[in-house]
Amino acid sequence: MSAPRQRVVVDPVTRIEGHLRIEAETDAEGRITRAYSAGTMVRGIELILQGRDPRDAWAYTQRICGVCTLVHGIASVRAVEAALGIAIPPNAQLIRNLMIAAQHVHDHVMHFYHLHALDWVDVVSALKADPGRTAELARSVSKWPKSTPGHFADMQRRLKGFVESGQLGIFANGYWGHPGYRLPPEANLMAVAHYIEALAWQRDVVKLHAVFGGKNPHPNLVVGGVPCAVSLEAEPRGRGPGFRGGRPATALDADGLQTVREAIRSMREFVDEVYLPDALAIAAHYKDWFRQGEGVGNFLCFGDFPGAGGMRIPAGAILDRDLATVHPVDLEAEGEIQEFVAHAWYAYRDGKERGLHPYRGETEFAYTGPRPPYEHLDVERDYSWIKSPRWKGRPMEVGPLARVLLLYARGHESARALVDASLRRLGLPLEALYSTMGRTAARALETKLFADAMPGWLDALTANIEAGDLRTFEERRWDPTTWPKRARGAGFMEAPRGALAHWVAIEDGRIAGYQTVVPSTWNAGPRDAAGREGPYEAALKGHRLADAKRPLEILRTIHSFDPCIACAVHVLDTEGGERVRVQA
Amino acid sequence: MDRQDTLIDRLARHGVTRRAFLKYCATLASLMALPPAAARAMAEALAKAERPSVIWLSFQECTGCTESLTRSHTHGVEALILESLSLDYHHTLQAASGEAAERAREAAMKRHAGRYLLVVDGSIPVKDGGVYSTFAGISNLDLLLEAARDAAAVVAVGTCAAFGGLPAAKPNPTGAVPVAEIVRDKPLINVPGCPPIPEVITGVLAHWLVFRTPPALDRLGRPRAFYGDTVHDHCYRLPFYFQGKYAKSFDDEGARKGWCLYELGCKGPVTRNACARMKWNGATSFPVESGHGCLGCSEPGFWDAGGFYRPMS
C-alpha cells in the first residue's frame, strides 16, 4: 500500500441514500486537485437472484433501494417482459407512467428539502429572520396560501424551542455560520418552513402508489401489467373479523381514482407554488455555483414514459456538451455499455482491464482495501464497491440534467420554454446548466414537466375504463411452461437519479443471469482502466474548500447528483455460481 | 451546561395537559397490552425524565425503513411525543457529514450513556472481517457493538435488521446476520416488515419513549400488539376464502370482484403483521386490497420461501 497523501476525507457522506465516502486531495490553497468516490457497502443481490423465478425478480431488485422505491421493480418487470415478448395492456402502461412520474415528483421534492437544502440553507440564521418580511419574500415568488407572517412566526418559534432545548438532534454539528452560506435570514426561514411542510405533503401524495401498489415504500408490481384490477361495480364485499371499512372490491375503483386525482393536484400545486419557486430563489443567491461542478460533459438517457407518440423522455447520448448531435443508444450492442472494475473491489476472469457488456457481466468480490478500522483507502489501487460503467468507453452523467439537456436538444417545446424562461430570470446562459446548481435547477424544472404530464395519463385511463376497457394485465406467458427454453432481454427506465437498465437471462424458467446498471453507478463510479474519472470525481475537481474541517463545498456538488449508493452497488452475475474471494 | 428539557415540559408548551398525556399513556398501554397500573406509574416518572435520545444506525439496508418512518400518519399527542425525541444521529437526515457527524454521534452516546435508544436498520455482514460494509472506515459489526454497549435498549427496524432479510437470502454472499445474533445482553425489540408499517414503527418508538420498557413480545421478539395475528385473520377477503371464491389471474372476474388471492400465492395465512387491520399510507390500501398477494415480508426467511406466486400447499 502506498503512503497516504494529505487528504480530506468525508465519511459518511450524510443526507444521501446509502454509504458513500469521498477522499479528496487539496493543494496549498485548499483547492481540490483529485477526488475519489467510494461506495463502502455491498449486499450481493446479484448472487441471491440466481436460479429464482424471474417473475419474482422485481421484488428482490426493488429492495436495492427504498428511496426510489419503485424504479428497480419497473426496470425488472420490463426486462422480463422484453425477454418473454410480453406486451402489456394500455391501462397498465398508463398506470406505470403515473407511478413513475409520482416517484420523480416525490423523490425530487424530498431530495431538495430533506437531503440538499441544508447545503444552501443556514438553519440557525433563520432564527434572525423577520416573519413579516419572510411572508413578503414568499409572496413575491408564489401564491402559496400558507405564506403568512403568522405561519412563519410559528415555524420560527418551533425552531427556536428546538435550538434552545440544547438537544439539536439531526441539526447538531451542522456547518452553521460557514462563510459559504449566503441566503438572507428570511430566505433561510422560508426554506426551513418548507422543509417541514414538505414532510407532511409527501406523506399524502404517496397515496397514489398505495392505490395502485398497495403500499409505499415498496409498492407491488407484476410481470405483464399491474396487480390491481379495476373494480367499478360495487359487489357486496367480504368482511373479516377486523374489518374497519373500505372499498367494495379493490383499491382501484371510483374512490381510488379520486384519491389519485387529488394526489396529482397536490403534487402540481406544491411543485408550482413551493418547490420550483424556492429552487430558483435559492439559486439566484448562489450564481457562482452555476460555474463549477460540471462533471464529464457527456450525458446519457435511456428514455421513459411510453405512449402513442413514442417515449415522452427520449433516449440518446450527448457528448462533450454538443447539443447539436444526439447519438442513438443501443442497450443490446456489445460495444456500447460496458462495466469496468479497474479500481473496484471485483475481479474479472480475463483481467481487471477489460470492460464487459451486462450480458457478459461477472461478479466476483475481491476486496483488496485496508482492514477496518482504517484511515485512508488505497486510491492507487481499488477503492470502491461501485463498478465503472462507460458508454463507448466514455464516462457519462445520467439524471435530471441529462434528461433536460436531451429534451432541449430534441426541441421539446415545453421543456425549452421552461428552461429558457428560468435562465432568463436568473440572467444566465444555457452553459450555466453544466454545473452544480445547474443540476439542482434541472431537477426542479423536470419535476414540473412530469407533474404536468400526469393529468393527461389519468384522463386517458379514466376514459378507457369508462369505455369498458378494464384490462390491466396480460395473462399470456404468465405460465412458465409457455416460455422458451432460453430467453434474454433488457428493461430500462428513467429513474429520478437517471438512466436505469436491467438485463436478464432466463433458462428453463429460472434466472440464469441478471445484471443492473444503475444511475448512481454511472455517476459515482471510480476511475476506469484508462484512469478516466467518474462524474462525481470530475465534478469535485477545482472546488476551493473554505474550511477543510467543514467541507460544505464537497457536499453541495455531491448532493447535486442526489446519490443513491445502495443502488450503485448492485451487480448481478450473469454467469451464476457463488464466487467470492477476498484477498486483503 | 445545556438546560434539560423534559417530555412533559415540551408537551405543556404545545398545550398538551397532563391529563391528555395520561390518557394517551392509557391508550398506548391498552394497545400494547401493558398492565394499566404499571403504565400510570411510568407516566408519572416521566415528569422528571429528560428528552429521550435516539441513535439510528443504518447498515446493509435500502433506506426503505427510514422512508417508511417518514410516511407515518400520527397525530395529536403521539406526533408531539415523537417530535420531542432527540434524534441525535441519523445518517440519512443528519445535517453534518463525515467527522462532524461522527462527533455528534459520539457526543450523544457519551452524554446519554445507558439511556439512549439504539435503532438499527439493515443487516450486519460479518464475513471476511466485515469488509462488505463500513462507515467512517469502521465495520458495521464494530460500530454496532460500540453503540449497543451503552444503549438502554435496541430496536431492530425492518426484516433485514430483525431477521437478516434480503442480504441474508441464499447464498448470503456477505455473511449478513440480524441484530439479535450480535446484541445479546440488551432488551431487543424486532419490528420486521419490508418495510414495516409506518405507524407500527412510530407506535413502538412512542411506547419506548413513554414507558422505557419493551412492550409484550412474541417468541420472535415482535410486539404482540402488531404481530399477534396474521394478515389473513383480519383480511376483508377472508369470507371469500371460506366460500372457495378465488381470483385465478390478476384481472379476471374474481380479481375485479375482490376475491381471495390464495391461488395467486398470497402468504397472508402465515404472515403475522397488521397490514389488513391498520392498512397503509393513511389507510388508503394494503397489498391485498390492491390486488397482489401478501409477500410475507415480516416473517423470517420469506425471501427463500419458494416463490411469491406459488400457492401455499
Added chain:
Amino acid sequence: MAAAVLKELERLLERLLRLGQGGSVDLGSLPLGSADRDALQTRLGRGEVEILLEAGGHSRLLETGLPGVWWVQHHDETGAPAAESLDVSWVPPIVPAHPDDVRAGLEGLKRKKDC
C-alpha cells in the same frame, strides 16, 4: 367472559379497601362480544357520578352501581374510541389535579396579584 371480569373486580375492590389502591381491567384487551358487554353493563348498573373530561379528545367516566368501580371510555382528538377500561379506585386517578400543576397554578396566581 363477564364472570371472569366480575371475579377480577372483586379482587381489586378487596385490595382497594385493604391497601387504599385498586387497579383496572383493560376492556380493549379482552375478547368481549356485544352480548358479553351488555351482560356486564346490566350486572354492574349505573351509579351516581358521571365525569366528563376534555383532554386530547373527550372522555367519559361513569360510576357503576358498584361504588368504587368506574367505567372509563377515552376518545382521541378525532372522536374515535381510544381506550376503555374498568377502574377500581376512590376517584379515577386521572381526575384529581396533580401537585405540580397545582403548584404552577398557584405561582401564576401570585404573579398576577403582584402586578
